[in-house]
Amino acid sequence: MPELLIELFSEEIPARMQGFARDTLRKMVTDGLVEAGLTYGHAQAFSTPRRLVLVLDGLSTESPTLREERKGPAVTAPEAAVQGFLRSTGLTLDQLEKRDDKKGQVWFAVIEKPGRAAPEIVAEVLEKTIRSFPWPKSMRWGNGTLKWVRPLHSILCLLSDDTGASVVDLDIDGIKAGATTAGHRFMAPDRFAVTGFADYAAKLKAAKVVLDSSEREAMIWHDATQLAFAQGLELVEDRGLLTEVAGLVEFPVALMGAIAEDFLHLPPEVLQTSMREHQKFFSVKNPKTGRIEGFVTVANRETADHGATILKGNLKVLSARLSDARFFWEHDLRVVKTEGLEGMGAGLANVTFHNKLGSQKARIERIAALAREIAPLVGADPDQAEKAALVVKSDLRSAMVGEFPELQGLMGSYYARAQGLSEEIAAACKGHYSPLGPSDAVPSEPVTVAVALADKIDTLTGFWAIDEKPTGSKDPFALRRAALGVIRLVLGNGLRMGLGRVVSKIFNQRANIATLGDWVRETELEQEETKSALYEALINEDLASYAEGHEAKLAELASSFLGGVKPTPSKHHGQARQSSSDLLSFFHDRLKVFLKDEGIRHDVIDAVLAMPGNDDLTLVVKRAEALSAFLKTEDGTNLIQGFKRANNILTQAEAKDGVEYSFGADVKFAEAEEEKTLFAALDAAEAALAPAMASEDFATAMAEMAKLRAPIDAFFTAVQINAENPIVRRNRLNLLSRIRQICQSVADLTKLDG
Amino acid sequence: MEKPAAPRSFQEIILRLMTYWSSKGCAVLQPYDMEVGAGTFHPATTLRSLGSQPWAAAYVQPSRRPTDGRYGENPNRLQHYYQYQVLIKPSPPDLQALYLGSLEAIGIDLGLHDIRFVEDDWESPTLGAWGLGWEVWCDGMEVSQFTYFQQVGGHDCKPVSGELTYGLERLAMYVLGIDHVMDMPFNDPASPIPLKYGDIFRQTEEEYSRHNFDGANTEVLLQHFLDAEAECERLLAFPAEDPNSGKRIVMAHPAYDQCIKASHLFNLLDARGVISVTERQAYIGRVRALAKKCADAFVTTTAGGWRPEAQA
Structure with missing residues (x-):
C-alpha cells in the first residue's frame, strides 16, 4: 500500500498558527481522500517555521467502482417524462433497461462510476486544500492571485511504495509539485530530492531541520534546564512560550545569560514579562535568592563561536529593554509618591469604557459606590472598600501597564505599597480581577472580595441595561466569565447576600435617572431657557449622566431648575424589573453549568432553584448539596418515590374535587395502625425539622425526612386512601398533604426526574 | 566568498x-x-x-x-x-x-x-x-x-x-x-x-x-490641518482635462502632499497633547479619507496604470 508525503514549503509561518495548520492540513486532506473513496492507515502532520508536512501510509491505490441503479418512469409514460429521466441520468434510451415492476414495465438506468487512481484524487484534494485553507490571515504575493499565509515556494507531493516513488502531477498557479525540498535556511540551504517519508526525515535531519515540533520542544526544554542546572539555577516553566519558540526555529540551540545586577531589583514579574513578551526568553531563577537572575534564549542555528556573538547581541537588546522597564518603574514610583494612585489614575476620565456606559472614571465611581454597599455583606470595612475601588484601576495609566497590559493589577499592588496604602488595598489592586476562569483561585480578603464583586456586578448590570447580552457563542464583553466570577466569589467565601436585591437596586437607580430625563424632556416649562439648559445637561450626558454616577447631581439639577419635582415610576421601572429577573436567570444558568461540573444533577438544581431565597447562591448550593447527597442513599430514593406517590394522589384528588387539601388532618379519624404510626412519625419529623431548617442544616433535615420512609411505605401498603367514608378520605388526603409539606421544605421534589 | x-x-x-x-x-x-x-x-x-x-x-x-x-x-x-x-x-x-x-x-x-x-x-x-x-x-x-x-x-x-x-x-x-x-x-x-x-x-x-512639546502653536496647527484638508479636496475636485495644456492632468501628487501635511500636523497636535482619545480616532479617520481620495486619483493617472485606450 502506498505512502503519501506532502510538504508545503513557504516563507516563515507565524508560530501561533502552526498547530492549527497541522491539524487542518491533516483533516482537510484525509477527509477529502476518504470522501473520494480512498482509504488510508495512519496520518501524521508536522510543522516547522517554513514547512507544513503530512504523511499518510496504507493509502489505497484507487477508489472503488461505484454502480448505481435508478428507477425511471413506466415504459408507457409520456415522452417528456422519459426525456427528463434521460437528462437526469446522462444516458441515451438504448442504454436503459426495461424491467418488470408491480405496475408493469419500467425503465431502469444502471450507472457505473469507474474508480479513479489515487494520484488523480490526491492532486484534486491537495489543490482544493491549498486553495481553500482557512488561515486566520492570508495574503497574495508578486503577480499571483493564490493566497497562502506567506508566499508559498514549493510543493512536494510524492506517492511511494516498494517499487519506487512518483511525483503527483499537480500545478497550482505555476508551482509544480516535485520531489525536492530544502534544508535549514542558513546551515544547509541547498535543495535535495527525497524518495519517501523515511528518506525525507533522515535527509532533513542531516540538513539541520528537526521536523517534529514536539521533538524541538523536548530539545529546548532539556537543553535549557541542563544549562540552568549546571549553574545551580532553575528554569521557570512556561509551556506557552515553549510552544511558541519551537515554532520559531528549525534547529533549536539554547543559550543562557545573566541579567545585569542593575536590573535585579525590578519586580520579578516585570523581568519575566519583559523578557518573554519582547524577546521570547525563558526566565531562570536562583533558588537560593528566589530572584529571577538569568535567561535562556533559543537561537535557530549553531555557529563557529558556539553562540558567543548571538548571546552578546541578545544581552545588549535585553539591557536596552530592561532599561526601559526600569525607567517605567522609576517613573511610576515617582508619580505614586507625589500624586498617589489617585493622581496616577486621573487620566482615566478621558478613557472611554463603553460609549453607552461612560468613561473609565465614571465606571470606577460606580464600582466604588457599590463596593461600599456590598462591604458589610462580605465583612469588609466600607471605607476601605470604597477607597480601594477608587484606586485599583489606576495602574491602567501607569507607564509599566501601558507597556505590559498583562501586568495590570499586579503593578497596582506594588505602587499601592510604595505609596504606603494599606495591605488590604494593595491586595485588592492585584486580586479584584479574580477569579478569571473556572479554575483560577478565588480571593478571600474581604476588601478584595467587595471590590471584585462590585466590579463584576457593575459590568453585568451595565451591559444588561444597554442590552448587550451574550448570545450563542458571542460574548464580546466576557459577561459569562463575570457572572461565573460572582458565583465563585460568593460560594468560595460562603457569602450570604441576596443578589436579586443588589442588582434590582442598581437597575432602579438607572430607571430613576431615565424617568427624570423623560420628564424634563416632556414637561412644558415656562422659562424656555431653563428648560433648554436642563435638557442640554441631560442630553449631553444622556445615559452617561447615570454613568457619571451623579444621581444626586441630577436630582439637584432638577430641583434647582424645577423646584424639586420627583418623577413617578415609569416604563423604565418596568424595564428595570425585567432586567433584574433576566440577570438573575443568567446567574442561575451559569450556576447550573458550574454545579454540573461539580457533579450535581440538573434536576436537583432545578428543585432547589424553585425554592424561595434563590438569589442567595450559598443557600441554593447548601440545599443542592444536601439533596444531592440524600438522593445517593437508598432511603433517599425510596422517600422520593413515597413522596411522589403521595403527591400524585393528592394532586389528582385536588383536581377532581376542586379543593386544596392542606389542613386539618386529625389522628382521631385514623383507622389503621399504620395510619396512626404515620401521624406520630410526621409529628416527630416536624418537631425535629423546625430547628434543623432554622439553622439551615439541610443534611439533618433530610435525615429526619428519611425516617418517614418506612411509615409512608407501610401506610401505602395497608391503607386505601379513597375510603368509602368521605370524612376518612378527606382526613387521609390532608395527611398526604402533611407529607408533601414536610418533604418540600428543603427543595421542590416535584422537579426531580424519574 | x-x-x-x-x-x-x-x-x-x-x-x-x-x-x-x-x-x-x-x-x-x-x-x-x-x-x-x-x-x-x-x-x-x-x-x-x-x-x-x-x-x-x-x-x-x-x-x-x-x-x-x-x-x-x-x-x-x-x-x-x-x-x-x-x-x-x-x-x-x-x-x-x-x-x-x-x-x-x-x-x-x-x-x-x-x-x-x-x-x-x-x-x-x-x-x-x-x-x-x-x-x-x-x-x-x-x-x-x-x-x-x-x-x-x-x-x-x-x-x-x-x-x-x-x-x-x-x-x-x-x-x-x-x-x-x-x-x-x-x-x-x-x-x-x-x-x-x-x-x-x-x-x-x-x-x-x-518645540514639539511646548513651542508649537496649537491654534495655528489646527488651522493648518483644516487648510491642508480643504486644499487636498479642492485639488482633487478639478476636472481631469487641463485647459492650458489640453492634456489630462490629475493633480494626485500635489493633493497627496496636502495629505502628508495633514498627517504630520496631526502628529504635532498629538505631541502637544491637545487631542483627546475620542478625537484621536476622528482625526486619523480624516487623514485616512484624504489618503483614500489621493489613491483613488492616482490610479486614474498614467503612473497609476491608467491607459487612455482602456477608457474608450
Missing part, C-alpha cells in the same frame, strides 16, 4: 545599502522634501504601490515622530531619525534572500548571527493600508520590517509590492557596537573632522523636543 569588512560609520552603512540595492536594480531615489512620519509616506511607496506598473526604488527618508522626542538624552529614541526604504513591485520570489544579502553587505556575518523572521502584520490606519510580513530579528533585536502590501488607500495591491524598512540608527548602532545614538560616528572616525551623530543632531533634538 569573501565577507565584506565591517563598516566604520553611520554614513558608510547608508552608502553600502545604496550600492547594494542599486546593484539589485533599484532606482536609488532621494528623500521626499516634506515632513513625514515614516518612509512609507514617500509617494514612491504609498502611491507607487498602487496600480499595475512595475516599480523598484530604494531611498533614505528622514522621518519625524514628534511624540518620541527625548531632548537627545535617550540612547535609542529620537523625534527625527532615518529610515531606509525599499519597495519592489511585483515582489520578487527571492525577496528574503535579497534582503539577507543586504545585511551581509553592511557587515553582518550570517554565519555568526541568528536571523529570524517573526510574525508582524503591518497596518497604517492613516493610510488605509495593511500587509502581512515579519519583523526581522538579528540576535533578538528588531532590525527591519518586511511587508507584503495587500491594500493601500483602500485599494487592493495588484500586483503585490514587497516593502523593506530598516530603522537606520538602531541597525547602525548594532553593527557599529554603539550604546548611545549620540556617540555614533556619522562620518569615518579617521576623517580630518570626525563628526558624531550627536555633533549633528543633539542640539536639534533639544530644539525640536521643546
